[in-house]
Amino acid sequence: MDKKQQVEQLTNYMANFVAYIGKVLPDDIIAKLDELAEKEDNPLSKVIYDTMKQNQVLAKELNRPSCQDTGVLQFWVKCGTGFPLMGELEALLKEAVVKATFEAPLRHNSVETFDEYNTGKNVGKGTPTVFWDIVPDSDQCEIYSYMAGGGCTLPGKAMVLMPGAGYEGVTKFVMDVMTSYGLNACPPLLVGVGVATSVETAALLSKKALMRPLGSHNENERAASMETLLEDGINAIGLGPQGMGGKYSVMGVHIENTARHPSAIGVAVNVGCWSHRRGHIIFDKDLNYTITTHSGVKL
Ligand code: SF4
Incomplete structure (x- = not known):
């Protein structure tokens, strides 16, 4: 394959992958929803979980997105410096989103800020968002793809606390966000918390935390x-499910952190909803792929 063909193949893989994750939830989320459905005992919670399950069956059967809001696409790329298409990646991810928008289809979710028009293609200035982690001495590329819906984006918040606020301050911040906006994000939620040295490092980590598999924990005990x-x-x-009351509000809480300036505690929250559409795919240098979040997928 020459470079042009490789770019075309990777674009097609990513367009198909994006379309797929819009329709089928990751294995760990499906298992968690089943577990919570089992543990809730009030009849309304049971009905809501049954409806979510039926929704997933129909999305697959009818080949339609599992939620009408297919979000703004965000990609977290962990790219080896030896990956052959590193330089082409950002442009091809944009192209893949346009392709998936018409083929899947996906809702048009890119409104140009200040000009106030919808591009109709799901891409615009800075969208899809691409975050980069560069990995030395590697020729593979891992891509976390995430559909950031409006409702689950809404509770997002970040600030810098006074050092004296301590971990109690972090807890109060998270609980304030959850009690005021948690409801908007279609619970049960996956809550990502960043604790870091500044507002932007905490905010980025709180989103990165949502990429972790359910059941995983921060390496610091x-x-x-x-x-x-x-x-x-x-x-x-x-x-409870959809905020209608129940024993469980969350699928998990993930904290990611860095060291920090002694005089500041950066803290941020990002939230994923029950329809947590994230997918993780790894390409080797020959574009063979491995998908870790969804079993049995052929792109
Ligand atoms: S919060 Fe999630 S499930 Fe609810 S409307 Fe938004 S994307 Fe869909």
Whole structure:
């Protein structure tokens, strides 16, 4: 294959992958929704979980997105410096989104800021969002694809706390966001928390935290313990599925962190909804792919 053919193949793979993740939820999310459905005991919660399940069956059967809001596409790229299409990646991801928009189809979710018109193609200035992690001495490329819907984007918040606010301040910040906006994001939620040195590092990490598999924990045992405490605290709010009340509000709480300036605590929250459409695909240098989030997919 020459370079042009490789670009075309990777564009097609990514367009198909984006279309697929809009219709089929990741394996870990499906398993968690089943688990929570089992654990809830009030009749309304049961009906809502049954409806979510039926929705997933029909999305697959009718080949339609599992939620009408297919979001703004965001890609987290972990690219080896030896990956042959590194320079072409950003442009081809944009092209893949346009292709998926018409083929899947996806809702048109790119409105040019200040000009106030919908591009009709799901791409615009800076959309899809592409975040980069460059990996030295590697020739493979991992791509996390995420559909950031409006409702689940809404609770997003970041700020810098005074150092004296401590971990109690972080907890208060997260709980304030959850009690005021958690409802808007179609629970049960996946809550990403960034604790870092500034507002932008915390915000980026809170989104990155949503890419982690459910059931995973921060490698620091104190951070991992805070994940569990926050999960218990947010569950105790009793949002339940779709915010209609229930024993469980969240599918999980993931914290990502960096070291920080001693005089500041950057903190941020990002939220994923029950229809948490994220997919993880790894390409080797010959464009053979492995999908870790969804089993049995052929692109
Ligand atoms: S929050 Fe999620 S499930 Fe609810 S409308 Fe938005 S994308 Fe769809």
